[in-house]
Amino acid sequence: MKQSQARECFAALSQETRLSIVRLLVKAGEAGVAAGAIADDVEASPSNVSFHLKELERAGLVTQRREARSIIYAADFSGLQSLIEFLMKDCCGGRSEICAPILAAAACKPASKRSRAHA
Amino acid sequence: MKQSQARECFAALSQETRLSIVRLLVKAGEAGVAAGAIADDVEASPSNVSFHLKELERAGLVTQRREARSIIYAADFSGLQSLIEFLMKDCCGGRSEICAPILAAAACKPASKRSRAHA
DNA sequence: TTCTCATTTCAATAGTACTAGAATTATAGG
DNA sequence: CCTATAATTCTAGTACTATTGAAATGAGAA
Numbered sequence: 001m002k003q004s005q006a007r008e009c010f011a012a013l014s015q016e017t018r019l020s021i022v023r024l025l026v027k028a029g030e031a032g033v034a035a036g037a038i039a040d041d042v043e044a045s046p047s048n049v050s051f052h053l054k055e056l057e058r059a060g061l062v063t064q065r066r067e068a069r070s071i072i073y074a075a076d077f078s079g080l081q082s083l084i085e086f087l088m089k090d091c092c093g094g095r096s097e098i099c100a101p102i103l104a105a106a107a108c109k110p111a112s113k114r115s116r117a118h119a
Numbered sequence: 120m121k122q123s124q125a126r127e128c129f130a131a132l133s134q135e136t137r138l139s140i141v142r143l144l145v146k147a148g149e150a151g152v153a154a155g156a157i158a159d160d161v162e163a164s165p166s167n168v169s170f171h172l173k174e175l176e177r178a179g180l181v182t183q184r185r186e187a188r189s190i191i192y193a194a195d196f197s198g199l200q201s202l203i204e205f206l207m208k209d210c211c212g213g214r215s216e217i218c219a220p221i222l223a224a225a226a227c228k229p230a231s232k233r234s235r236a237h238a
Numbered sequence: 239t240t241c242t243c244a245t246t247t248c249a250a251t252a253g254t255a256c257t258a259g260a261a262t263t264a265t266a267g268g
Numbered sequence: 269c270c271t272a273t274a275a276t277t278c279t280a281g282t283a284c285t286a287t288t289g290a291a292a293t294g295a296g297a298a
Contacts, residue, residue, distance in 0.1 A: 007138055014130035019122060029211035035275060048257060050276050069265050069274050084203055091145045154245060167287065169246050188244055188295055
């Protein structure tokens, strides 16, 4: 990923409504969420959500597909991967004992912030 | 990390000069870089870099310490950790087979984009 | 103390992004 | 074909953010 593209991704994520949308879609996974349902969830007008979704798509963070009358949006996990990769690339001059725990902490946790799993 | 704070982080990273600074400091690791040297590296005026460093500090992405006449800035790796954690939290409804490879790909690679290590 | 270097603060300007509402396009059903 | 629904596009107004250069601050050296 080039720096200019990473910048666009961060810009996309720097806006309240858009960040809420991405978080919603990250939770939703591959199933995705229809545009209207997204607007309900983040409590914004349809036109406003449409504007932000286009922005997120341009940044490569979400994908869209039509399903009957609805348009379903889903997080683009490969885009997220590239972004994190870009941010941490060459970190610490390659001393992985510093950055390894950072990524370990980010590992997929099922709806609980604590490390003590209670599922 | 709260959403508002994550938003500030992304906003901080969404600006060309600031993103260059963070990448520089991520590479530099704990040793850090003096403000003046940062300005040279990213090719911006001292006052402009100072403005951006303050912004990055406010977001919790860099730390500063004084060393003689210079002020040394370093990446705040715990801040970066929290940010990635926030972005990927509860992802895919807990189906780690989807998000695990994302984080694996982001693992610390010593200055080479390819997986074939040649150090 | 006085001088010098490194960095920050300040004030003004210019550029960019966000929001809301009305009109438009696209799909499904009667 | 005509109506209803889902979503997007367009336009205009408002607010925020970045940049620049000059002046001020703070730390060390003579």
